[in-house]
Amino acid sequence: MANITIKTLLSANKLTCIREERILFDELSFEIHAGDIVQIEGPNGAGKTSLLRILAGLSRPYAGHTFYIDEDINRCRDEYNQDLLYLGHLAGVKCELTAEENLNFNLRISGYDDFDTSAILAKVNLTGFEEALAGHLSAGQHRRTALSRLWHSNCKIWILDEPFTAIDKKGVEELEQLFIQHADNGGCVILTTHQDMGIIKDDRLRKIRLDYRFI
Numbered sequence: 213m214a215n216i217t218i219k220t221l222l223s224a225n226k227l228t229c230i231r232e233e234r235i236l237f238d239e240l241s242f243e244i245h246a247g248d249i250v251q252i253e254g255p256n257g258a259g260k261t262s263l264l265r266i267l268a269g270l271s272r273p274y275a276g277h278t279f280y281i282d283e284d285i286n287r288c289r290d291e292y293n294q295d296l297l298y299l300g301h302l303a304g305v306k307c308e309l310t311a312e313e314n315l316n317f318n319l320r321i322s323g324y325d326d327f328d329t330s331a332i333l334a335k336v337n338l339t340g341f342e343e344a345l346a347g348h349l350s351a352g353q354h355r356r357t358a359l360s361r362l363w364h365s366n367c368k369i370w371i372l373d374e375p376f377t378a379i380d381k382k383g384v385e386e387l388e389q390l391f392i393q394h395a396d397n398g399g400c401v402i403l404t405t406h407q408d409m410g411i412i413k414d415d416r417l418r419k420i421r422l423d424y425r426f427i
């Protein structure tokens with residue numbers, strides 16, 4: 213019988229998050245493996261963004277730990293940050309830069325120096341808008357500028373907060389395909405969305421649900 217090893221990329225160990233005297237989640241534990249596509253779900257205000265930010269090491273939990281492979285993320289920041297691509301709500305797009313300059317800037321600060329911005333922007337349907345100021349782009353084009361980084365990433369762990377916001381149906385499908393490809397190549401995707409996904413079927417998607425609790 214084949215010996216299948218499941219590689220754990222990220223694990224949450226008894227994470228507790230309290231905001232404004234409200235317990236958003238309490239002793240939440242889970243493991244995320246290579247190949248996983250995980251949706252954090254729950255109503256508005258349930259704590260999805262708070263959880264993603266804790267997993268990304270951008271904020272601290274009230275209690276508990278996040279591990280990158282088998283090390284606490286606070287003890288291996290550099291290695292973790294090199295393997296992590298986090299896109300939050302604002303997604304780091306600067307309105308005063310063009311779409312191309314934004315992509316160029318974001319890839320360079322992530323350590324890449326050999327890439328073709330026109331080809332990457334073409335993947336997100338921004339051909340012809342390379343020189344447009346991000347501040348003048350439509351909401352969907354602005355979001356596509358942020359997402360373009362995903363098409364040139366060596367990071368295994370993608371943490372994406374509402375990646376489909378303002379993206380049209382075809383764009384959502386292309387992103388879903390990319391997520392599947394990334395997971396099939398040994399990465400993982402952890403995302404929030406209030407939209408239904410059409411390509412990533414339920415048997416390919418793991419769900420972690422957050423619900424309100426009060427002290």
Ligand SMILES: Nc1ncnc2c1ncn2[C@@H]1O[C@H](COP(=O)(O)OP(=O)(O)OP(=O)(O)O)[C@@H](O)[C@H]1O
Nearest residue numbers: 231232236254255256257258259260261262263404
């Ligand atoms: N830094 C903070 N200080 C105080 N309260 C906060 C902070 N961050 C989040 N909150 C509160 O925590 C709760 C959860 O916020 P969060 O953004 O994590 O929810 P969410 O599930 O992502 O919501 P949505 O679906 O609306 O995006 C909200 O009530 C929010 O006001």
